[in-house]
Amino acid sequence: MIKFYPKQLKKVLFLVQGEGRGHLTQAISMSQTLHNSGYQVVAVLVGGAVEKPIPTFFYDQIQAPVEAFSSPNLVFNTEGKVDFKKTILHHLPNTIHFAKSLKQINQTVKHYQPDLIVNFYEMLGGLYNWLYRPPVPMVCVGHQYLFFHSDFPIPKKGYIDRFLVNFNSRLTALGAKKMLALSFDALDNQPSKQVYVVSPLLRHDIHSLVISQKEYILIYLNHPSLYGQILEWHLKHPEVPLHCFWSKSEALPEEKIDETLTLHQLDGAKFLEKLSGCKALVTTAGFESVCEAMYLDKPVMVVPIHYEQACNAADTERVGAGVAAEHFDLSILMEYLPRHQPVGEDFRQWCREGEQQWLAHLKSIV
Structure with a gap:
């Protein structure tokens, strides 16, 4: 099959929220699609708990330089449920580490000079975009952006939790050009909310x-x-x-x-x-x-x-x-x-x- 590439390879940098494996596999799929279409993923920055290593499969399949940085992550109780109070208290003393992470992101962007930043639901990605105002556009990817869609079936219970999730989603997308909302099926785009419905990113x-x-x-x-x-x-x-x-x-x-x-x-x-x-x-x-x-x-x-x-x-x-x-x-x-x-x-x-x-x-x- 003949592939038609842009005259000059477009350089893309990924920011990935490393909690669980969902955003990691989305990044792998996106990198494969971009590579086959003539784009170059120049670097991948993965945020998460310092003590939690990035899974080996991600290094094996992403085909780009990978850097880890300290980023807020969810804290669970003994029953395996997310404890938002413990999450907040756990991260308050670590704000200095997150400030260092923002500097790390900025240095990496300056070094690679990408044409586009793709943020896979990493909170510090949005904060970086808002605080540092890089001269490169950012697009955000995540199923969570679908929660802003007027046709999405939002559970009736959990008003406070809904506020916290949507607040976090807003933080990840500060200054973003688009929020690409992964969906199980096709729904109408809602440009007024910057929400664009797209199909899931599955590994090839x-x-x-x-x-x-x-x-x-x-x-x-x-x-x-x-x-x-x-x-x-x-x-x-x-x-x-x-x-x-x-x-x-x-x-x-x-x-x-x-x-x-x-x-x-x-x-x-x-x-x-x-x-x-x-x-x-x-x-x-x-x-x-x-x-x-x-x-x-x-x-x-x-x-x-x-x-x-x-x-x-x-x-x-x-x-x-x-x-x-x-x-x-x-x-x-x-x-x-x-x-x-x-x-x-x-x-x-x-x-x-x-x-x-x-x-x-x-x-x-x-």
Whole structure:
């Protein structure tokens, strides 16, 4: 296939919020699309807790220099739920580190002199754009910007949490030219709000996977404390095979607990391989994981652990991708599976339309 590149390669710099794996995989997908279209990703800056390393799969697949910097991250309670009070108190003493991070971002932008900054929902990215006013445009990418859309199904409960999530989203997008809102399906753009609806960013690896259906349930946990709920259900239902990916830093690459429960350290390629063959996916309502399951025609059970994920859970049920639950009670999933209707074909068509759509948005900004 003949590729037509711009006369001069456009240089792009990424800012990525490193909490979980969703924004990381979105950045990988975007880098692949840009590379195939003649753009150059000159650097990737990943924000997050200093003590939490960037997953190896990201270094392996991003194909660009990667720098880590200290950035605000969510703090969880013992039940695996986000504790906003603890999050605020935890970060107050660290403001000096965040000031250093802003300087680091500024120095990196000056060094690489990109034509465009793409911010994958990193708060310090928005603050940098507002405080330093760089001479380069910024566009923001995230499912969270869809919450500003008038047709999005916002949960009725949690007014304060809704305010905090939307306030954080505004901080990430300070001075941005556009907010590109990732969506499970097509909704109208709302330019007056700077909200432009786009298809999800899925890693290109997913297109070559062979879909099968084995008997195991695949689980993705973004916080190790949630594992206790999985183990409790497993001990009551040992006949159901489970493969569980979790983010425990000191965990073994693979640990077989017994004949039907296996734990896996977070690994992007291995996760997709297991997802392509599973019976269903159980996850904490992260947008990216649900998208990958929809693409592969896998039913999902989503268990939100904070308001943002509660929005994702409501949207998951709206498009028929699966069922929501308050706890990791996999019996709810087992009861749901017989009535699930596949949604993969419509979703794959929406994704196929996405690449040219994405490039058109970026071209309009650069």
